[in-house]
Amino acid sequence: MPDIKITEVALRDGSHAINHQYTVEQVTQIARALNEARVPYIEVTHGDGLGGSTLQYGLSKTDELKLIEAAVNVADFSKISVLLLPGIGTIKDLKEAHKIGAKMVRIATHVTEADVSKQHIVTAKELGMETVGFLMMSHMAPVEKLVEQAKLMESYGADSVYVVDSAGALLPNQVSERIKALCSELNGNVGFHAHNNLSLAMGNTLAAIEQGATRIDGSIRCLGAGAGNTQTEVLVAVLEKMGIDTGIDLYKMMDIAEYIVAPILPKPQEITKDGLTLGYAGVYSSFLLHAERAAKRFNVDSRDILIELGKREIVGGQEDMIIDVAAEMAKKNKAVV
Ligand SMILES: CC[C@H](O)CC(=O)C(=O)O
Numbered sequence: 001m002p003d004i005k006i007t008e009v010a011l012r013d014g015s016h017a018i019n020h021q022y023t024v025e026q027v028t029q030i031a032r033a034l035n036e037a038r039v040p041y042i043e044v045t046h047g048d049g050l051g052g053s054t055l056q057y058g059l060s061k062t063d064e065l066k067l068i069e070a071a072v073n074v075a076d077f078s079k080i081s082v083l084l085l086p087g088i089g090t091i092k093d094l095k096e097a098h099k100i101g102a103k104m105v106r107i108a109t110h111v112t113e114a115d116v117s118k119q120h121i122v123t124a125k126e127l128g129m130e131t132v133g134f135l136m137m138s139h140m141a142p143v144e145k146l147v148e149q150a151k152l153m154e155s156y157g158a159d160s161v162y163v164v165d166s167a168g169a170l171l172p173n174q175v176s177e178r179i180k181a182l183c184s185e186l187n188g189n190v191g192f193h194a195h196n197n198l199s200l201a202m203g204n205t206l207a208a209i210e211q212g213a214t215r216i217d218g219s220i221r222c223l224g225a226g227a228g229n230t231q232t233e234v235l236v237a238v239l240e241k242m243g244i245d246t247g248i249d250l251y252k253m254m255d256i257a258e259y260i261v262a263p264i265l266p267k268p269q270e271i272t273k274d275g276l277t278l279g280y281a282g283v284y285s286s287f288l289l290h291a292e293r294a295a296k297r298f299n300v301d302s303r304d305i306l307i308e309l310g311k312r313e314i315v316g317g318q319e320d321m322i323i324d325v326a327a328e329m330a331k332k333n334k335a336v337v
């Protein structure tokens with residue numbers, strides 16, 4: 001049976017869905033409970049990673065170092081992970097997170113830009129951290145390119161490399177071919193991170209596991225960007241039915257989802273018209289709230305904005321383009337009237 005290790009991302013990917021408003025009390029309560037449920041890894045950072053609290057990405061209510069520290073303080077089993085996007089987070093941020101107890105870091109780049117991860121991966125390994133390469137927007141590159149980029153991350157020292165379906169746009173066969181290729185070309189672990197915008201997060205995750213992925217992300221109660229990620233407690237149950245023991249306590253996870261996480265959701269995690277459009281158009285899940293706000297401000301259809309962003313292949317770091325696109329659309333609409 002495969003040795004599946006789950007990383008719970010609600011305290012990082014879920015930060016997008018709650019506008020980066022986590023408090024120390026919420027993080028403490030959730031991390032303590034996830035630790036008791038024996039989740040191997042818990043990721044805690046601003047949704048856009050270390051240093052993400054800016055006007056461009058959204059200001060955090062609480063300094064993320066305080067949130068990371070709060071999680072570290074209550075986790076004697078789970079390892080606390082942080083996310084770092086080179087260019088948003090710095091080596092200094094990484095060292096600070098390590099100093100307060102983060103044990104794993106995931107260095108995230110656009111799928112074709114793995115070369116910018118070198119110094120961050122090298123530094124993380126020097127610090128003794130478990131180090132993951134996180135290839136975002138994996139649907140935007142053909143399999144050969146993905147393999148080339150994953151090999152680069154591995155050559156810098158990454159222990160694992162993830163296929164990240166940031167837009168929730170991949171179909172099961174596309175996940176299978178990507179994971180299969182990485183499993184045959186890499187020496188380390190292969191991981192998969194899904195978004196549920198096309199209702200495929202669970203199916204895609206199972207396809208990834210079938211092809212050999214052993215590092216899998218989930219978010220409890222689906223608390224992640226867009227329509228959320230693979231729902232962790234559901235995944236634990238499904239894997240148990242398949243005879244795969246994740247070591248995670250299912251009943252405890254159900255209780256955390258029901259009694260701790262659900263009450264803090266601004267609205268239930270479901271596939272809304274805009275969430276669906278993210279997957280359909282292949283747009284970053286973290287763009288959802290930015291596009292909805294721009295749609296309101298410029299009185300245009302949020303779906304039109306997302307479709308246009310998909311056509312222009314706008315990627316993480318270009319959040320300002322969401323406003324530009326909405327403003328252009330409003331101008332065009334005015335000219336037509
Ligand atoms: C902007 C960072 C992003 O949320 C990382 C991630 O989880 C993804 O690409 O899906």
Ligand SMILES: [Mn+2]
Pocket residue numbers: 013166193194195224225285
């Ligand atoms: Mn994500």
